[in-house]
Amino acid sequence: xxxxxxxxxxxxxxxxxxxxxxxxxxxxxxxxxxxxxxxxxxxxxxxxxxxxxxxxxxxxxxxxxxxxxxxxxxxxxxxxxxxxxxxxxxxxxxxxxxxxxxxxx
Amino acid sequence: xxxxxxxxxxxxxxxxxxxxxxxxxxxxxxxxxxxxxxxxxxxxxxxxxxxxxxxxxxxxxxxxxxxxxxxxxxxxxxxxxxxxxxxxxxxxxxxxxxxxxxxxxxxxxxxxxxxxxxxxxxxxxxxxxxxxxxxxxxxxxxxxxxxxxxxxxxxxxxxxxxxxxxxxxxxxxxxxxxxxxxxxxxxxxxxxxxxxxxxxxxxxxxxxxxxxxxxxxxxxxxxxxxxxxxxxxxxxxxxxxxxxxxxxxxxxxxx
Numbered sequence: 539x540x541x542x543x544x545x546x547x548x549x550x551x552x553x554x555x556x557x558x559x560x561x562x563x564x565x566x567x568x569x570x571x572x573x574x575x576x577x578x579x580x581x582x583x584x585x586x587x588x589x590x591x592x593x594x595x596x597x598x599x600x601x602x603x604x605x606x607x608x609x610x611x612x613x614x615x616x617x618x619x620x621x622x623x624x625x626x627x628x629x630x631x632x633x634x635x636x637x638x639x640x641x642x643x
Numbered sequence: 644x645x646x647x648x649x650x651x652x653x654x655x656x657x658x659x660x661x662x663x664x665x666x667x668x669x670x671x672x673x674x675x676x677x678x679x680x681x682x683x684x685x686x687x688x689x690x691x692x693x694x695x696x697x698x699x700x701x702x703x704x705x706x707x708x709x710x711x712x713x714x715x716x717x718x719x720x721x722x723x724x725x726x727x728x729x730x731x732x733x734x735x736x737x738x739x740x741x742x743x744x745x746x747x748x749x750x751x752x753x754x755x756x757x758x759x760x761x762x763x764x765x766x767x768x769x770x771x772x773x774x775x776x777x778x779x780x781x782x783x784x785x786x787x788x789x790x791x792x793x794x795x796x797x798x799x800x801x802x803x804x805x806x807x808x809x810x811x812x813x814x815x816x817x818x819x820x821x822x823x824x825x826x827x828x829x830x831x832x833x834x835x836x837x838x839x840x841x842x843x844x845x846x847x848x849x850x851x852x853x854x855x856x857x858x859x860x861x862x863x864x865x866x867x868x869x870x871x872x873x874x875x876x877x878x879x880x881x882x883x884x885x886x887x888x889x890x891x892x893x894x895x896x897x898x
Binding site for chain 2: 548568571587609614625
């Protein structure tokens, strides 16, 4: 990242503008799903969250230059991903792990 | 004594100190927001059908804030490109635009918060509920721009604007009234916690960017490479803040 030729840097600027345009299109599509939901709202939620993941991927890859980062950053990211996935899994697991005698039917 | 690798990259990792530092910091930030997101998911998934609010937030304003923050991500990138190409004027311009975007974002968020604090749920003594925005408050009466509902379940879906009207209530009719602050229910508690923490990150990032744009920019002439590194690191933080919003917007506003 420290020795980019000038043309490549300007290309990054152009690429950034393209990413902005795509992110805004995807965001508008998400809002469209909110106002015109599909018959099954669960599918609508999945579509919206999937679109958010695409936006996040674009931002991380092109604006944060993650794709061209050093191995050490990838390692840090892999550990973060592992613990983040664990956090989410434990949360969902806990949702189905209701302590006995705490629910009324 | 000079601290090594503040400017040039360490040979074995290929990174300078601040770059490694910011990525480690961002990793801890992922876990901070991850904990809050997982709490939200737990509450959202565990809520019975019809008990979770839908459409309570202003989607056009949320979309506007997404556009503002995405634009600021581009201006941050362009400011860094200007540093790399040693174009001081462009750097100043793009970083000023980033600051303007940050202020605009916080302004919109402030408006949304104000809107929630002016939104009241009024429990009447006859059992009915009036829900809407407080537009007048006097010792003997209040005026709400809203609607009557019979139960809390009806409140979970936001009402179309056409169903709203001005309702005058005598003080004697009111059993209790409570605005849509973080204490109102779990959803609003999560909303204010997540967006409040995010807004604090925006404020912190804006202060750093403002410093680098003003007093800190002296380093442009004295130690240009180190200054460029600072812009890169602050830019990474700013992109992360944008990344968090990219998930906050759909999770809180759209689902």
